[in-house]
Amino acid sequence: MVLFPNAKINIGLNILEKRSDGFHNLASCFYPVGWADALEILPAQQVMFEASGLPIPGAEGTNLCLRAYHLLAEEYDLPPVHIHLLKAVPIGAGLGGGSADAAFTIRALNQQFSLNLSTGQQQDYARTLGSDCAFFIENKPMYCFGKGDQFEEIALRLTGKWVVLVNPGLHISTAEAYAGITPRKPDTDLRKLLQQPLDQWKGQVVNDFEESLFPKYPVLDEYKQKLYGLGAHYASMSGSGSTLYGIFDEPIDTSNNFGNSTVWEGELS
Numbered sequence: 001m002v003l004f005p006n007a008k009i010n011i012g013l014n015i016l017e018k019r020s021d022g023f024h025n026l027a028s029c030f031y032p033v034g035w036a037d038a039l040e041i042l043p044a045q046q047v048m049f050e051a052s053g054l055p056i057p058g059a060e061g062t063n064l065c066l067r068a069y070h071l072l073a074e075e076y077d078l079p080p081v082h083i084h085l086l087k088a089v090p091i092g093a094g095l096g097g098g099s100a101d102a103a104f105t106i107r108a109l110n111q112q113f114s115l116n117l118s119t120g121q122q123q124d125y126a127r128t129l130g131s132d133c134a135f136f137i138e139n140k141p142m143y144c145f146g147k148g149d150q151f152e153e154i155a156l157r158l159t160g161k162w163v164v165l166v167n168p169g170l171h172i173s174t175a176e177a178y179a180g181i182t183p184r185k186p187d188t189d190l191r192k193l194l195q196q197p198l199d200q201w202k203g204q205v206v207n208d209f210e211e212s213l214f215p216k217y218p219v220l221d222e223y224k225q226k227l228y229g230l231g232a233h234y235a236s237m238s239g240s241g242s243t244l245y246g247i248f249d250e251p252i253d254t255s256n257n258f259g260n261s262t263v264w265e266g267e268l269s
């Protein structure tokens with residue numbers, strides 16, 4: 001079975017408060033985008049994990065695909081599998097790439113070996129692997145809260161809009177980004193702000209990580225402003241960075257704007 005675990009962007013990201021377990025309660029709209037890895041899972045003689053494409057930090061045994069397999073194998077009678085991951089989504093990029101790989105592994109194993117796990121059961125397994133993981137089980141635009149693993153339907157649809165993602169190659173660890181934050185509740189609920197037309201989001205729909213990360217890495221704000229200069233209706237950093245995105249009506253020419261950054265663009269669904 002071959003799947004394509006896709007990235008997400010955060011449209012608005014409010015870090016509300018620090019919790020007693022050390023994590024933070026947040027409010028954000030998670031929106032899937034088409035930038036994706038390729039994941040192949042095949043029955044095999046013994047469990048084997050292989051990765052190609054972008055190098056993934058950490059020992060192979062700690063890869064989220066393998067962790068997802070072992071999590072299910074502890075409870076269900078799973079045959080050994082060969083997992084091949086072609087890594088294309090940048091890592092430490094605020095795009096949830098590793099979380100998507102984990103969630104898609106759960107989805108694939110559930111389907112391939114007829115485990116009959118409900119959506120809720122798959123989300124429960126996913127959230128033990130990372131706060132972002134459960135989102136990728138349903139993989140549709142959602143208002144997310146709690147650790148980022150609780151969901152509420154949101155009417156927001158940007159179908160047909162064009163998104164440009166710019167990854168400047170800075171690897172920002174999620175834990176490092178959270179450590180620089182002073183949590184606070186916003187004046188206006190994000191769900192309300194997102195009901196406004198897209199052109200009114202600028203300056204109102206904010207990612208709280210920008211305040212601490214932009215002074216530290218000035219290129220991030222420079223690229224956000226360039227996206228506005230190219231005509232974006234709205235531009236922001238995604239998650240804990242370092243990827244910036246802009247939302248446009250149609251494809252745009254990004255050449256000569258973002259140095260050696262990796263640029264991906266595509267239609268929103």
Ligand SMILES: C[C@@](CO)(OP(=O)(O)O)[C@H](O)COP(=O)(O)OP(=O)(O)OC[C@H]1O[C@@H](n2ccc(N)nc2=O)[C@H](O)[C@@H]1O
Nearest residue numbers: 023024094095096130131132147148174175178239240241
């Ligand atoms: C910031 C966000 C926003 O969508 O996305 P990314 O930038 O990673 O894509 C997420 O909250 C990232 O979720 P995820 O990457 O799954 O984080 P986890 O592996 O669960 O946690 C990594 C570390 O981040 C911090 N953390 C994470 C989530 C959360 N709600 N509060 C936290 O304080 C903790 O220090 C934790 O040890």
Ligand SMILES: Nc1ncnc2c1ncn2[C@@H]1O[C@H](COP(=O)(O)OP(=O)(O)O)[C@@H](O)[C@H]1O
Nearest residue numbers: 057058063064092093094095096097098099101
């Ligand atoms: N399949 C995977 N893809 C990406 N990162 C992985 C994977 N498995 C484990 N990791 C670890 O997860 C961390 C980054 O996760 P990722 O979700 O890409 O971060 P972010 O959402 O901040 O971009 C890295 O430290 C990496 O070592």
